[in-house]
Amino acid sequence: MKLTSSVHVVGGGRFGFGISGALDCHVYLLNGGDELALIDPGLGMAGDFDRILDNIRADGLDPRRIRKLILTHYHCDHIGAAAEAHKRLDVEVYASALAAPVVRTGDERAVALDVAKRAGFYPADFTLPPCPVDHEVHEGDVIRVGDLALTAYDTPGHCDAHLSFHITGADRAYLLGADLVFWGGRILLQTIHDCRIDAYAQSVFKVEKLAFDALLPGHLQISLSGGKQHIDLAAAAFRRLGVPPNLI
Numbered sequence: 729m730k731l732t733s734s735v736h737v738v739g740g741g742r743f744g745f746g747i748s749g750a751l752d753c754h755v756y757l758l759n760g761g762d763e764l765a766l767i768d769p770g771l772g773m774a775g776d777f778d779r780i781l782d783n784i785r786a787d788g789l790d791p792r793r794i795r796k797l798i799l800t801h802y803h804c805d806h807i808g809a810a811a812e813a814h815k816r817l818d819v820e821v822y823a824s825a826l827a828a829p830v831v832r833t834g835d836e837r838a839v840a841l842d843v844a845k846r847a848g849f850y851p852a853d854f855t856l857p858p859c860p861v862d863h864e865v866h867e868g869d870v871i872r873v874g875d876l877a878l879t880a881y882d883t884p885g886h887c888d889a890h891l892s893f894h895i896t897g898a899d900r901a902y903l904l905g906a907d908l909v910f911w912g913g914r915i916l917l918q919t920i921h922d923c924r925i926d927a928y929a930q931s932v933f934k935v936e937k938l939a940f941d942a943l944l945p946g947h948l949q950i951s952l953s954g955g956k957q958h959i960d961l962a963a964a965a966f967r968r969l970g971v972p973p974n975l976i
């Protein structure tokens with residue numbers, strides 16, 4: 729599904745557009761002109777990645793032109809399909825320096841898969857396939873996707889190894905916020921080992937300083953204009969020493 733000349737949504741489950749696996753996050757494809765990049769390939773239950781590839785082709789794009797697979801954070805609804813994507817596409821994999829060792833080993837406890845399964849979020853027989861990581865991303869790094877520039881920001885809080893990307897060089901400026909902030913200024917706190925409210929507030933204050941039009945979250949509504957207002961709402965709640973509304 730083409731959102732803009734630079735951004736397509738090519739996957740998403742029941743908290744999105746229902747165009748791939750039920751538990752998949754929004755799967756974004758960035759079009760930088762002479763190069764494509766896939767962001768967070770979803771959970772990767774059997775057959776689901778084929779649906780994502782079909783969606784890319786239906787948008788008139790050739791998956792063989794995807795050169796980069798960029799992971800925002802290590803939750804399984806975002807990276808479960810990374811190993812399959814790496815196997816089937818000619819991509820180099822980018823993940824934060826903190827996430828990389830976990831992605832490489834498929835460490836279930838580090839990604840809170842064990843508690844998420846017990847809570848019923850994922851099928852009991854789901855396992856996280858290890859995926860190679862070619863590039864460890866640090867704050868301030870800039871990843872080029874054709875004409876697009878993705879500047880990385882460490883945004884822990886939802887989990888420790890969470891990156892957001894400020895995307896420039898496109899038709900408009902974007903914040904690829906993944907699971908940082910959602911429509912209406914909502915956030916996603918969970919009772920898992922590396923969810924931290926104080927870090928969450930600092931991360932929201934950090935991206936609040938950026939200029940952007942569009943907010944690309946990992947789930948729910950997408951804002952192509954006025955996206956900053958959702959960050960501002962969350963920041964205002966934190967500034968009152970309160971907590972923004974939570975998704976769950």
Ligand SMILES: [Zn+2]
Pocket residue numbers: 801803886907
């Ligand atoms: Zn998450």
